[in-house]
Amino acid sequence: MAKSIAQEFTKGLWAEIPPFRLVLGLCPILAVTKSVENGIGMGIAVTFVLTCSNILVAMLRKVIPSKVRIACFIIVIATFVTVVELLMQAYTYSLFMKLGIFIPLIVVNCIPLGRAEAFAYKNGVLASAADGLGLGIGYGLSLVALSALREVFGVGTFFGHPVFGSSFQPFTFMVEAPGAFVCLGLMLCIMNVLGKK
Amino acid sequence: MREMVKMVVVLAVLCSVSGGLLAALRDGTKDQIENQQLEFVKGPAIRKILVEGAGATNDPIKDRFKIKIGEREESFFVGVVNGKPNLVTFESAGKGFGGSIGLVVGVDVTTDKIAGVAVTTHSETPGIGSRAQTDAKFTKQFVGLPLSGEFKVKSDGGQVDALSGATVTSRGVSGAVTMAAQIYQQAKPQLVEKLKAMNK
Numbered sequence: 546m547a548k549s550i551a552q553e554f555t556k557g558l559w560a561e562i563p564p565f566r567l568v569l570g571l572c573p574i575l576a577v578t579k580s581v582e583n584g585i586g587m588g589i590a591v592t593f594v595l596t597c598s599n600i601l602v603a604m605l606r607k608v609i610p611s612k613v614r615i616a617c618f619i620i621v622i623a624t625f626v627t628v629v630e631l632l633m634q635a636y637t638y639s640l641f642m643k644l645g646i647f648i649p650l651i652v653v654n655c656i657p658l659g660r661a662e663a664f665a666y667k668n669g670v671l672a673s674a675a676d677g678l679g680l681g682i683g684y685g686l687s688l689v690a691l692s693a694l695r696e697v698f699g700v701g702t703f704f705g706h707p708v709f710g711s712s713f714q715p716f717t718f719m720v721e722a723p724g725a726f727v728c729l730g731l732m733l734c735i736m737n738v739l740g741k742k
Numbered sequence: 743m744r745e746m747v748k749m750v751v752v753l754a755v756l757c758s759v760s761g762g763l764l765a766a767l768r769d770g771t772k773d774q775i776e777n778q779q780l781e782f783v784k785g786p787a788i789r790k791i792l793v794e795g796a797g798a799t800n801d802p803i804k805d806r807f808k809i810k811i812g813e814r815e816e817s818f819f820v821g822v823v824n825g826k827p828n829l830v831t832f833e834s835a836g837k838g839f840g841g842s843i844g845l846v847v848g849v850d851v852t853t854d855k856i857a858g859v860a861v862t863t864h865s866e867t868p869g870i871g872s873r874a875q876t877d878a879k880f881t882k883q884f885v886g887l888p889l890s891g892e893f894k895v896k897s898d899g900g901q902v903d904a905l906s907g908a909t910v911t912s913r914g915v916s917g918a919v920t921m922a923a924q925i926y927q928q929a930k931p932q933l934v935e936k937l938k939a940m941n942k
Contacts, residue, residue, distance in 0.1 A: 605756075613749045617756055624760035628767060635771040638778035 550675045557679025564687045564729070565736040569655040573647045574688060575725040581704045584692030586640045588685020590633070591651060592678065594625045598657050599677030602665035609666075618661040623652045656684065687732075694728055695719045780806075780817075784846060784862050788831050791848035791858035792821030795885075796829055807936055811928045818933065820940065821848070821857075827940045828852050830933060833862070834925060836918030839910040840865040843874070845918035849889045849926060851937060859884045859919060864911075871911035880905050880912070884919060889926050893919040 561567055564574050570591070577583045598621045602609075609617045630648050633641040641648065651657065660680060665673040696702060699719030701709050718724045785803050792798040798821030805820040805827070821829035831848040844863035849856055861875040874880055883903055884893075893916040894900020895909060904912035926933075 609752055610745060610749045612745070613753055616753060620753075620756050620760055624764060627764050631764075631767055631771050631775070635774040635778060638775075638782045642782060 550671055553672050553675040554679040557676065557681070557683040558686065559683075561680065562683040562687055562736075563656050563680055564684065564691075565733055566740075567656075567659075568733075569659060570684060571729070573650065573654065574691060575722065575729065577644055577647050578688055578692035578695055578725065578728075579720050580643075580696045580700070580702075581689060581692045582640065583643055584688035585685065586633075586637070586644055587647065588681070588688045590629045590644075590648060591654070591656065591684050592681025593629055594622060594651055595657050595660060595681040595684075596674060596677035597625045598622045599660055599665040599673040600670055602661045603668060603670045603673035606666050614666060615658075615662070618658055618666075619652070622657045622661070626651045656680065691725075691728055691732060694732075695724060699724065784833065787846040787860035787862045788819050788848075790860050791831055791846065792819070792829055795858045796821055796823055796848070798823050798829060800827075802831065805940070809929050809932045809936070811925060816925060816929060818929070818936075820937065827937050829857055830937070831857075832922070832925065832929075834918045834922035836914040836916070836921065838864060838866050838874075838914030839871050839908070840867065843911070843914045843918055845915060845922065847889070847919060847922040847926075849922075851930075851933060854888050854890065854926075856884050856887050856889050856919075859915070859922075861915065866908070866911050871905075871908045873905050873908065874911050874915050877905065880915075889919075889923050891920075891923060893917070893923070 557563070559566075563569050564571060573587060573591075577587045598618070601621050602618060605617070605621075626649060629651070630641075633644075633648060660673075660677060664676050668676070693703065696704075697708055698716045699721075700717075701707055701713045701715045719728065780803055788802050792802045800820070800822040802819040802821050805822070806817055807820075808815045808817050816832050819831045820827045821831065823829060828851050829848055830851060831846050834845045834847055836843050836845065842863075843861060843866070846860050846862055847856065848858040859881050861881070864872065864875060866872050866874065880903070887893075887901070892900070893902055895902045895904040895912045895916055897904060897909060898913070900916065902912060902916045
């Protein structure tokens with residue numbers, strides 16, 4: 546194997562951080578990053594699904610015939626997404642209400658399917674687990690970064706606590722849909738500048 | 743041919759395993775999810791009627807019981823006012839403009855009069871039909887009416903003032919109250935028994 550397990554893990558945190566480098570999973574990132582709480586919740590959900598589906602796909606990769614592999618991946622991913630959905634409903638219902646449709650939509654999110662196809666189907670269990678965990682955490686971190694930016698400027702709070710004095714006029718544009726695009730664009734721009742060699 | 747069989751077998755096994763797993767998980771979390779839904783979806787409406795509206799001192803979500811009416815089971819939430827559990831709320835539903843409207847109806851068992859109604863779930867047009875949930879004036883008109891017979895909007899020859907521009911929604915809410923009256927009539931004998939048992 547070319548890369549070590551640790552490298553597979555850390556690449557998800559910077560070199561292949563999903564929304565900024567792979568530019569995948571943008572639909573939920575635009576929609577749920579209104580508050581840091583949502584960002585963390587979504588990040589955990591995606592990390593769980595990604596890690597579990599990567600492990601399972603890697604375990605089954607010798608058994609799954611290549612002609613029906615996509616169908617198999619979707620079954621695996623959908624199963625884990627439903628697990629997350631049920632658990633969230635049972636234990637963190639208020640978060641579930643805020644994330645709503647975006648939890649079931651992880652099924653059609655390109656990240657788990659993309660990693661299953663591009664990585665887990667070709668690599669071992671441990672490497673796939675590290676890959677899934679790394680990318681999931683990377684995705685979670687970018688959600689948190691983006692939602693922190695939007696929440697701080699758009700509502701004037703961080704994690705529900707006010708950060709500015711009472712004279713602060715919230716810049717509500719940031720928490721609306723166009724603000725999400727602008728924020729994401731700026732983040733991508735910064736990432737590209739920083740990543741330039 | 744062998745490959746075909748393999749594909750079918752792999753897919754079938756994978757599907758049944760994941761199906762079985764999810765069914766087990768669903769069974770395991772069913773009660774917990776029901777509790778959470780009561781707390782977050784119906785809880786606010788029930789508390790609004792019993793605690794804020796009528797001054798109940800208990801937690802109506804905890805003091806609940808089920809009564810079997812025909813084939814169905816209805817949950818009743820009890821409000822204790824001045825030490826007496828005389829108020830109950832239960833759910834009903836009507837057909838609105840955009841789909842089903844969920845309604846919680848509170849009733850005083852001693853007088854059979856409506857203590858309050860509140861919309862829990864709906865998919866009405868925002869800003870028009872959705873006012874059935876937010877406009878206190880609309881739901882307040884039901885308070886004090888006896889919970890029996892049929893409820894109709896005024897344009898249909900009834901007693902309910904419709905929300906302007908949202909007649910269909912208002913009809914849906916009225917229909918839900920009518921249904922609540924039917925449920926109440928059927929459940930009343932058992933309901934009185936249960937409340938008596940609670941009073942001791």
